[in-house]
Amino acid sequence: MTRAQAEVQAHVLAVDFAACDGHGLCAELLPELVGLDEWGYPVLHGSTVPPELLSHARRAVAACPVMALRLNRLPAPPPDRPLSPTTGTRGRT
Amino acid sequence: MNSDTGTGSVLAGEHAAAPCGPYGERLLHGWYDTGRTADLTEHLGRYGPLPLSSARSRGAAMPLVRAVEEAGLTGRGGGGFPTGRKLRSVAGAKGPAVVVANGMESEPASHKDEVLLSLAPHLVLDGAVLAAVAVGADVVHLCVPRTRATQADQLTAAVAERRRARLDPVPVKVHTLPHHFVSSEETSLVSWLNGGDARPLATPPRPFEKGVGKRPTLIGNVETLAHLALIARYGSAWFRESGSPRAPGTTLVTVSGAVRYPGVYEIPAGSPVPTALGRAGGPLGRLGTVLAGGFFGSWLPVPLSTVAPERGAGVLVALPEGTCGLAETAAALEYLAAQSARQCGPCRFGLPAVAEDFAALARGAADAQRIDRLHHRLGLLPGRGACSHPDGGARLAASALRVFADDVRRHVHAGPCRAAYAPLVLPVPAARPPKEEEWR
Numbered sequence: 001m002t003r004a005q006a007e008v009q010a011h012v013l014a015v016d017f018a019a020c021d022g023h024g025l026c027a028e029l030l031p032e033l034v035g036l037d038e039w040g041y042p043v044l045h046g047s048t049v050p051p052e053l054l055s056h057a058r059r060a061v062a063a064c065p066v067m068a069l070r071l072n073r074l075p076a077p078p079p080d081r082p083l084s085p086t087t088g089t090r091g092r093t
Numbered sequence: 094m095n096s097d098t099g100t101g102s103v104l105a106g107e108h109a110a111a112p113c114g115p116y117g118e119r120l121l122h123g124w125y126d127t128g129r130t131a132d133l134t135e136h137l138g139r140y141g142p143l144p145l146s147s148a149r150s151r152g153a154a155m156p157l158v159r160a161v162e163e164a165g166l167t168g169r170g171g172g173g174f175p176t177g178r179k180l181r182s183v184a185g186a187k188g189p190a191v192v193v194a195n196g197m198e199s200e201p202a203s204h205k206d207e208v209l210l211s212l213a214p215h216l217v218l219d220g221a222v223l224a225a226v227a228v229g230a231d232v233v234h235l236c237v238p239r240t241r242a243t244q245a246d247q248l249t250a251a252v253a254e255r256r257r258a259r260l261d262p263v264p265v266k267v268h269t270l271p272h273h274f275v276s277s278e279e280t281s282l283v284s285w286l287n288g289g290d291a292r293p294l295a296t297p298p299r300p301f302e303k304g305v306g307k308r309p310t311l312i313g314n315v316e317t318l319a320h321l322a323l324i325a326r327y328g329s330a331w332f333r334e335s336g337s338p339r340a341p342g343t344t345l346v347t348v349s350g351a352v353r354y355p356g357v358y359e360i361p362a363g364s365p366v367p368t369a370l371g372r373a374g375g376p377l378g379r380l381g382t383v384l385a386g387g388f389f390g391s392w393l394p395v396p397l398s399t400v401a402p403e404r405g406a407g408v409l410v411a412l413p414e415g416t417c418g419l420a421e422t423a424a425a426l427e428y429l430a431a432q433s434a435r436q437c438g439p440c441r442f443g444l445p446a447v448a449e450d451f452a453a454l455a456r457g458a459a460d461a462q463r464i465d466r467l468h469h470r471l472g473l474l475p476g477r478g479a480c481s482h483p484d485g486g487a488r489l490a491a492s493a494l495r496v497f498a499d500d501v502r503r504h505v506h507a508g509p510c511r512a513a514y515a516p517l518v519l520p521v522p523a524a525r526p527p528k529e530e531e532w533r
Contacts, residue, residue, distance in 0.1 A: 017437035018295040018479040027209075037473050041438040 010074040011049040013057060020068035030060040036059050042069070113376060119335070119343050120319050121359045124212045130247065133254045136215035143219055143260060144325045148226040154455030156225045158184060161321055163329035165341040169407065170195055170277075170314030171389065176321065182301045184236070186309030190230040192263075193286065193305065194221040196237040196315040197270060197277030200387040201428075201520050203408045205345035206315050208357040210237065210244055213319065214251040220318030222261045223325050228311050233265040235315075236282050238272035245269045272439035273527050274388075274432035278480050279312045281434075290532035292434040316345050336362035340401065348373035350411035351380060351517050365399045369409055369461040379414040383497060384519070388425050392418060400418035410519060417512035419500055422493035423448065423455040424521045429486045431524040434532075439477035444486050446470055451490060454501065457509035464505060 013033060022040035032053055035043045047059045049071065061069045112463075115214035123131060123139050132137065146231045148157040162177030178279040183190050194217060198206040210217060221233045240386050245267055252265045263270025268286070270276055283304045285291040304310025313321070320342060324332050340363030349355040360369050366383055370376055383393045387408035412418065426448035450467040453459040459467070467490075474487035494501060503510065 015477070016295050016479075017439060017477055018293075020438060022433055037439065037443070039442040041442075041477070043473060043477075082435050 010055065011054060012047045012072050012074055013044055013049060014047065014070045014072055015044065016068045016070065017041070019066050021066055023065055023066070025063045026060045029063055030056050031058065034060065089090050098208050113192060116299060119323055119359065120209060120213060120316065120345060121218060121357075130211060131213055133215055133217060133258060133260075136213070138263070139221075140216065140323070141326060143222070145223070145226060147263065147325055148223040155181070155184060155227065156460075157223060157321075157325055160324050160329045164324045165329075166317065166319075166320050166324060166332065167315035168314055169320070171200070171386070171407065176317055177315065178314070179301065180224065180228055183230075183309045183311040188304060188308055190225075190228045190311060191305040191307040192221055192225040192228065192233045193279075193282050193310060193312040193316050194233060194235040194299075194318055195277065195279070195282060195312055196235060197272070197278040197282070198238070199274045200389070200408060201522055202349060202384070202387045202410050203347045205347050205407060207241060207244065209316055209319060209345060210248060214248055215255070216319040216322050217315045218255060218261070218265060219325075220314070220315075220320070220322035221265065222263060224311060224313060224318060225263045226320055226426070228309075230311065231263055232285055233263055234282075234305065235267045236270050236286075237267065238276075238420050239269040240272040242269065271527070271531055271533070272530070273434075274429065275480060275482050276532075277481040278482075280480065282312060283310060288483060292436060292532055293482070295479040335402075337392045338371045340362060344407060346372075346407055346409060346411045348408075349414040349520070350383075351377045352411050353377055362400045365401050366397045366409060367394060367399065370397075370411060376411055377413065378433045381412045381414040381416045382418050383412065384408075384410040384421075388429055388489060389481075391488060392422075392496040394496050401440075412518050415512055416457065416518055417500070417510050417515065418493055418497040419451070419504060420455040420509075420513045420515075421517055421519050422489060422497075423451040424517050424524075425519055426486060426490060427524040429482070431488075431526045433482060433526075435526070436478070437478040437483075439474060440483040443474050443477075443481055445471060447474065447486065447488060447490055451493075454504055455509065455513050457504050457507075457513070459505060463503055464501065 020041060024036055024040050026042050027034045027036045033045055035045060037043050057071055061071045136496050158177060158180045161180055166176040168176060170176045174180045196210050218221055225233050235248060249267045252267060255261050270285050271291045275293055278293045278296040279300055280296060281291045283300050284294050286305045300310040302310055303308060342362050343356055343359050344362040345359055346369050347357050349368060352370055355373060358372040360372055366385060380395050382395055383397060384390055385393055385402040430444040430448040433440045433444055447470050450459060450463060453463060471487050471490055474483040477483060
């Protein structure tokens with residue numbers, strides 16, 4: 001991957017809600033992208049991070065005391081690789 | 094019991110004559126003749142020997158995996174994910190794999206897995222063992238609810254029967270797990286089998302990468318595995334003879350509520366709801382609405398569409414005309430809120446809040462402002478948990494607000510309807526949060 005390609009790759013925010021305790025630092029440090037619900041848990045206003053907010057996003061990720069805020073690069077899957085099962089859908093019945 | 098030259102090998106591309114009972118059943122075939130559990134002899138007599146050769150052959154071809162892909166089999170536990178793709182992912186992952194057969198069935202209005210395991214246990218075990226051989230697993234874990242102890246005993250006996258016949262190349266272990274709503278979630282099974290609580294885990298890693306014992310893990314609903322056992326015997330073209338091109342095969346459905354003969358039926362996949370209700374003897378009187386997909390599903394408006402519901406066709410509850418859909422939904426939401434694993438804030442606090450708003454709406458104590466707040470809170474549930482528990486509750490609530498929009502207006506402006514305090518049609522268990530120690 002060239003440097004140019006790496007730069008156009010999208011960065012996305014994600015919250016691990018099982019880890020999140022609602023400290024709220026993310027919303028303080030990155031109000032452009034993170035709000036809080038009535039119980040203090042983060043609400044993302046769109047997960048893609050624009051380049052100009054990238055350093056702020058990194059700061060918010062580093063500030064989370066329980067490491068529940070993550071900044072992921074959107075990977076472009078190679079076309080020949082089979083899709084992996086996203087088990088977000090669940091065995092329920 | 095080896096079937097290398099036996100009938101129905103996908104590898105050989107031949108099709109044995111598939112059994113077809115008077116009702117055209119596949120999974121439940123024969124039960125209407127005998128009315129009892131099929132033992133191993135009866136099972137093998139009906140479906141023929143275990144076609145291990147097709148599963149065993151690995152390498153690029155993997156004939157069983159390909160047959161399942163071509164059959165278009167999808168998960169029958171509610172997720173609907175393509176089974177062939179799942180098999181291929183696990184088969185392609187590094188190291189020996191594990192297969193988990195999910196018979197947890199925590200949806201209160203569903204009994205199809207319980208019925209299938211009790212009538213055709215060997216079909217499910219066939220499928221689990223064939224899947225294990227196909228993906229390179231050296232063990233099968235069959236998980237059933239602790240509340241169904243008799244069923245667990247019967248399955249343990251069925252496994253022993255197979256061991257004596259030296260049928261299976263991999264060991265099968267029967268486990269009984271806590272029977273909470275979220276305990277049937279795939280990652281809950283992984284967590285429990287790894288010595289933890291039967292509560293969902295945050296993903297990634299997904300079980301197919303790192304599951305039981307950190308090994309690649311295939312988790313399949315028991316009905317899905319039973320279909321796999323038939324595809325291994327009769328092939329993908331046979332499987333597609335039932336159902337529609339988009340939803341091939343047959344599927345089990347639990348039909349309850351206002352129908353003549355409530356029960357578990359096997360119907361072509363993708364059948365419209367009226368067809369499924371017809372199998373249960375048809376509606377008793379005029380219907381008010383039908384819940385499709387259980388407590389995670391959606392309310393359907395009447396007159397019913399002749400198009401199959403998008404998801405969750407495995408559970409149908411028919412409500413007679415005059416039932417208060419808002420009161421039914423409020424009770425279901427209260428149960429779902431109590432059943433939260435309490436791991437994620439938005440679910441732990443958001444779901445009870447939504448349930449309370451709905452209860453107020455059902456008893457006519459919610460004003461327009463509170464309905465607005467309910468809509469806002471509902472919008473904040475999906476996608477904000479380790480599992481899809483909040484998403485499922487939100488789906489049910491949103492469909493109620495949509496389908497019963499007229500009732501919502503009446504409840505807000507004129508107070509509750511007469512049916513709001515009537516006995517529930519939905520089988521809602523007591524809304525009691527599990528104690529900490531009850532998750533293990």
